[in-house]
Amino acid sequence: MTPAAAMKVTTPTDREVVMTRAFDAPRGMVFDALTKPELVKRWLLGPPGWTMPVCEIDLRVGGQYRYVWQNADGRKMGMGGTFKEIVRPSRIVTTEAYEDYWTGGETLVTTELVETRSKTTLSTTVRYASREARDAALKMGATKGLEASYDRLDEMLKGETR
């Protein structure tokens, strides 16, 4: 059994957000799950009901990646960027930007994998251009969470008017 791993979210500097989580697997495997499209598509989904029909990863320095999520109504959200650094199986640095979303602009995302006794701690550091951009994106993140409840509210309203 996988022990219940707690996720930690911290803001070590004005421009950064760090998310940390431990996984019960060696880091080579976690690295694969983060970089192989057929695996990424299975877990990186967001709110319930969203799937990832597009997942393109050109895993080399200078290579691009692009993700597109879609919900049941056909609403789409795209995100992508460029690989800046790849050190298998311990480190990935990419740029990241949402396509249509109103966010804090392009960010630099550093993913680090540390293995201890065949468990891997994954830490994702998102660095924003400024404190303002980070705060805007945090609000945006909050808003993205709201999208899910917004959709549920929509469902509820459909029920109301029937």
Added chain:
Amino acid sequence: MKPSSYALDATFAALADPTRRAILARLANGEATVTELAAPFDMSQPAISKHLKVLERAGLITRSRQAQRRPRKLEPGPLAEATDWIERYRKIWEANFKRLDAVLQELKSKQKKTVDALLDDVKPKPKKRRTK
């Protein structure tokens, strides 16, 4: 009892705008004045005030009586469920990571099967027992 359709419509309409959702998210962290709320947006103060009015009408925010600044604050009542957005965002990531746990478990069991199969090949085979 169900809330009235009118109230739900107002809430729904108020939430249908990304700027207003961002304002609510900001207010979830504490009271803020119109100037403070306008700061992160590339928008005039009157434009922000218009958004605030929509939120006020929907009962999602109120004005504090505090001094001249009259900071806006979030009213958790009409949308209590949606006030913990950060928590929801966190839940989305927790759900993602739980799915990642499952993917990793599957990879591990596949790897184990491959190793077992390899070991099987080098191990002397036990005699097959006939079964009727």
